[in-house]
Every structure is written in C-alpha cells, then in structure tokens.
Amino acid sequence: MAKVSRKQILQNFRSRSLLESTRRLIAGEGFDAVTMERVAEEAGITKGAIYLYFRNKDQMILTAVEEIASEMVRGIERRVDPQAEPWDRLRQLIRAQLAIMEENKELLRTLLLDRRLLKNGRRGGQARRLLKHRQKHEADIRAVLAKGVRQKVFQSMDTARAAFYVNEMTISTAQRRLLGLARSSLEEETECLIRFVGLLLRNKNFNKVH
Amino acid sequence: MAKVSRKQILQNFRSRSLLESTRRLIAGEGFDAVTMERVAEEAGITKGAIYLYFRNKDQMILTAVEEIASEMVRGIERRVDPQAEPWDRLRQLIRAQLAIMEENKELLRTLLLDRRLLKNGRRGGQARRLLKHRQKHEADIRAVLAKGVRQKVFQSMDTARAAFYVNEMTISTAQRRLLGLARSSLEEETECLIRFVGLLLRNKNFNKVH
Amino acid sequence: MAKVSRKQILQNFRSRSLLESTRRLIAGEGFDAVTMERVAEEAGITKGAIYLYFRNKDQMILTAVEEIASEMVRGIERRVDPQAEPWDRLRQLIRAQLAIMEENKELLRTLLLDRRLLKNGRRGGQARRLLKHRQKHEADIRAVLAKGVRQKVFQSMDTARAAFYVNEMTISTAQRRLLGLARSSLEEETECLIRFVGLLLRNKNFNKVH
C-alpha cells in the first residue's frame, strides 16, 4: 500500500505540476503560449513525458481550464451562506463572484478574451463541458431568484432569463476591470452592480437595504 | 493629380479586396483560417504583395475587424430615428443592435469567442482602438438614457453605468444565440430583453407600452 | 535443477507470449504497428521487461519472423509423403506450400511486401539467417528434382536453378493472391501452376497425369 500510494503521489504531483504550468502560461501569456515544450519545461520534465499524463494537448488544456472553472464555482459557493434570505444571498453571490474573479484576474483575462474552446467544432460536446460550470452557477442564481419570487421579495419574472442577465452583468463588470476600463475600486463597482441588479428585480427591500 | 488618384484608386481597391477576404475567412472559418496565403489567394494577388498594403498580419486583421465594428455601429445608428422619444429610441437601438448582430452572425461567432485582439499586451493602445467603437455605441445609449432621465421618463441613475449594462445585456443575448443556447426566436429574445431593460430603468411608460 | 527449470519455463513462457504478440501485430497491422509498447501490452508484461528477453526490437522481430519461416517450412514437410514418386511429391510440395501460405495469408501479406529484414546492411549476416529456411525448402525441392532426373522422369537440368525457379513461381503465385490480383480460386491457381512447372521439367508423365 505504501508503494502504491507513493506512486500515486508522484503521479498526482506530476499531473499537478503540468496543470499548474499550463495554468500559469494561460494566465501569463494566453493560450498560444501553451506549448508542450514550455509546459514541460516549466514542470521540470521533458515534452514526451507529458503524454504519460495527458492524451494530448487539447485534453491537457481542457482539464486545466475545467479545473479552474470548477474551482471558481466552488469558491463562490463556499462564500455564500445557504441560510441567508434571498436578497442577502444574491448579494453574497455577486460579491463572491466578483471577488473570486478578481483573485483569478490574470487567468480570466485570457479565459474571457479567448473562448475558442467553446467552439462547437472540436469534439462535439467535449469542450462544451466547460459550459456546465457556468450553467451550474446560473442555476444557483436562479434558485435564489425563484425563492425570492415565491416569498414576494422579488417581483414575478422569468427567473431563468433573469439569472442569465444577472450572471452576464457580473461577468461584464469583472471583464471591464480586467481590461483596465474601470475607474473605481472593486468595492464600488460591486455595490453599483448590486444596485442595478436590485432595480432589475424590483427588490422590495431595496430602499431599506440601501 | 489624375495619376496620383489612379494609383490611389488601385491602392484602395487592393486594400478593399484584402480586407474583404480577411473578413470572409474570419466569418467562415475563424481566425486560424486567416493565413496570408489564403487571404492573398481570395483577393487575387500574391502573398508578398500584402505587405505593400499592410505592415503585417496583425495590422491587417486589426484593420478588418475595426472596419467591421465601425460598420456595425454605423448600421445601428442608421436604423434609429433620432427624433424619437427616449424609450422608443432605446428600444430601436436594442432592436437594431440585435438585428445587425444577427446579420453578422458568422463574423461575430468568431469575434465574440476570440477577443484576443483586445489584449493590452501587443502594442500599447493600438489594439485598443477597437474599443472606441464599443464606447461610441455606449455613449449613444447613454445619451438616450440621460435624455430620458431629464424628461423624468427614466428614474435618475448613473447613466454611464446603465448604458454599459444595457449594452452588455444586449451583446450577451446575441452571443447566447450564436452559441446555439437560445431556445426562442430572435423576436422573442429581443422583446424579452427590452422588458428587462425596462425594469432596469424603471421606465414610467413601461406598463402602457407593454 | 527443479528451480532452474522453473525459471526456464517462465522464461520460455514470456518469450513465447512476446513472440506471439509480435506475430499477431505483424499479421494484423504490419511492421509499423509493432511497437514495444503494444507488444508488451498484448503479452501482458511491461515495455521494459521485453529487454530481459530480447536484446532489442530488431532482434525480437527477427526471432519472430524466423520462427514463422521455420514453422512454415516444417508445415510443408509434414504434408508431403516422403515415399511418393518424384512428380507426385513435387505436386504435393507445391500444393502444401500454397496451402500453408494461404493459411498464413495475413502474416505473409506483410512479410512479402516488407522484406527489409533481408537487407545485408544491419549486422553482417544476422538477418541472413532468414534465408536459411528458404534455402532449406529449395534444397527439398531440388532433392525431388534430382531424384526425378535420375529416374528419367524429368529431363536433365540444373536442378539447383530449377528448384529456385519452382519456388519463386510458387511464391509469386501466392503473392499475387495476397495483393488481390488473382481472378480464380486457390485450387485453380494451384493446378495451373503445377501445369507450368510440369512444362518446365518436361515431366514425362505429364500427359498421363493431367
């Protein structure tokens, strides 16, 4: 068992190194800088050895990116109190999302500006797994909205669409920061976004809260 | 002068051919299909000659994309009645934008999924010229909003930010269609978006209009 | 001694597995499919272990192919009645050879189309061991011819050369089948070949026999 786990540990260590090298390159210089040569070099092994851990380049990148996405979504969830009331919870969601995106600034600069992976062409649906995480997040938002609507805290609406727009507005807000187009601080941006979302939902508590 | 202008005409004609070939390739097969070879072939000249009209590949693509952006913005303006009242005008803007984006579906599938050009890295600000057009469009929206606010048709708000969100929501709506994630027709999507925007602005005429 | 032989048995078992995997791959997909990885996998051991049984890839393939050759030659001999009269025996030889080659169709498709192993270049004569079997078979034919000549059943001739040609004609007949260029059945091809060989030897019984 010791032996097995030692091997497993080495395996995992290598995979991790490779995924992190990949991530670092994506963050630092974009997808085009992700060369098998460079990834290997950064991970301290040789080009050929990568193929012991990943079938090919596409799969390696896909794995790295999917990891990032899932980490971010999980990170958001961790920062939200599931017991909170809808409007509070929604604000927590938005704040968490913007905070996490700020933390992963460099990576997202590439990921948001270069979404080639989402192209249908590749392997019909394999790359689309990436959308899963976005959709999961949207579903979370939607659940909060639906609860709020049931409680008459939000006006009645098409919650699926509203969730989509809330998410897109949040992403847009983050993206504008990444491009260096935002003038104010992250906190100001966040509160301003929340105010607009409040308008969108015609949140009954809006005036009290703010 | 006649000679010069004849030269100029030929120059322009060549540039046009090249830019249109570039555009066609971007629309049809994405950025990766834009090789100097193919652009030249489609334009009816040879690879080397491109360098008489453009400094390098990047600049050629940038010019092509900038043209597209400016055309689209101009196209939107052309479809809007400058005399219309704010709310009507805003709806015209949104409808026009979605219509134009639908018309340039193929191009946008590439342009929205691959925004590498916006990366600051390249040459301080050269690529940023692309943002100019987006900002111009945002300014148009903002003007309408400001007028509406002055006329008390819209509630008072940070119009710059509101314009940003309106634009982003519109782009998101179009993008979702491009990815094949929208279930309903363009018209339905459009009207639904307008309804949400109405909420955002707390448009006073909203109930009457819809 | 028991211990030694147990080792030996394991040794032999492993070698066998490897050689049979090699053979299967040659037959199924050609020499290019014979990678150490796949051979090992099919034999149920690991790549590195192969080098405990064979010095290198070349030697492994050579051994496998030599085995095939020797088996085929032995197979032919087994089907021939050593008591039979020369002409009958020759016909048996030819029939047996074509039958055996048909049975090893897939292997021979590769072996006949890719005889690189016969190149002298490699290691002076090592690869030449392969020719041994062919020569053994030729010698068998020659013995029959010689006996026939002594019995005046065949006309007098350079039996070495005649044996060579008889063998080559037989191989050519088989090869044409492998390439899918033969129009008639194996039996027809066989009888036709025998008829031509009869002509070559001016077999006195030819008219009676056929």
Next chain:
Amino acid sequence: MAKVSRKQILQNFRSRSLLESTRRLIAGEGFDAVTMERVAEEAGITKGAIYLYFRNKDQMILTAVEEIASEMVRGIERRVDPQAEPWDRLRQLIRAQLAIMEENKELLRTLLLDRRLLKNGRRGGQARRLLKHRQKHEADIRAVLAKGVRQKVFQSMDTARAAFYVNEMTISTAQRRLLGLARSSLEEETECLIRFVGLLLRNKNFNKVH
C-alpha cells in the same frame, strides 16, 4: 516567354533535384532514410521549400518511385527490336530487363525488398498506379507470347499466366543477384534463365538456337 520558361526551368530543376535526392536516399539507405530534412539538405534547399513542389512526403516518394518504374519499362522497350521474331524478341526482353535491373541495382535492392507502397491501405488505388508499369511490361511479354503461339513457334498456352511467370522468374533472378546470392556472372544467369523460359514455352527453335 523568356521569363516564363526561366521560371519553368527553375521549377523543373528543383523538382528534379528533389526527386533525385529522394532516389539517391532510397537507393542508398532505404525508404526510412527518406526524411524531408535529408531530402531537402541533399537538394540544397530547406525542408519547408519541398512543399512548394510536392503536396506531401507520400506524394514525393510516389512520384520518384513511379518515375523509376516508368523509366525502367521504357528503357527495356528501347532495347528491344519490335520487328524481331517472337523468340528473339522474348530473349531481348529478358536480357534488357536483367540489364536494366542490374543498372538500377541499388534502387531495386530497396524497391524489391520494401514494397510497402503497394499496400492497399494508403489511398485506395493511388499507390496502385505503381502496378500499372509492371502490368504494362507483362502485357508486352504476353503480346510476344501470343504472337509466338499464333506462329506455332510456342506451344499453345494461357499466355497471360505464362507472361506473369516469365516476368516473375526474371525479377527473381535479378533479386537473387541483389541479395548477393548468385554465384555466376550476369551473362550466365541471363542465359540460364532464357533456357528455362525456353523449356516453359517448349520453344520449337530452342535446340537450334542453343
């Protein structure tokens, strides 16, 4: 026109260099030595430039080999007197074939030992064009045989098959020389082969001629 032909000349010169480098490598070290890198180097250009003259490696090799085949077949024809009587003509054919094969010794060592190109797999039929030349040659032999049969100089027979065997015997004779297995001189081998072919055809003039 001068310009055009100068370009054409350069084009042809490069193609020729490349094909000859290819040929030289095939002859000297076999197909596996035919690397784009080495071919280019031998031809005095760079790897990438090859693709200006050939679509890919396969096509380059195929062209080279087909050229060799067609040259050899033409070379044989050139050495044969079309007016000669069947038996003389057949002897000329065989002598010419053996002579030509001797001249292209090195090339044939590879071509006969490595017939991978004939594998059906590649591009269903494109590689099979190679067989065309062999078949053309066989057809020539057959025509001579048929004429001989009509003139009652040869006994009646299945001329297609006989031509196949005559050709195969000739090739086998040459191949044995290439492998260094022949003890006697080319002339002796040739005459001996002709004698056997005479037997096969039961040539009526055989005794007189020899």
Next chain:
DNA sequence: AATGAATGAGCGTTCATTCAT
C-alpha cells in the same frame, strides 16, 4: 508595383531505450 521562391523557427506527437526502484 508585384511576384513567388525561399527561409527558419516552431509545433504536436511518437517511440526505442534506459534505469532507479
């Protein structure tokens, strides 16, 4: 002004062989 042949660096991938364990 335009050609188009040529370069040269780069890419993803494969595989026989080695060697510490």
Next chain:
DNA sequence: AATGAATGAACGCTCATTCAT
C-alpha cells in the same frame, strides 16, 4: 525479475516574413 517513469531525438508539416527579380 519486473516495473514504468522518463528521456531525447526524430519526424512531417505550417506559415509569417523576406527579398531578388
């Protein structure tokens, strides 16, 4: 005895860019 991770060299192919003509 056996593993299997790792190497390292090679390969076919692409393409932006240059430059003599």
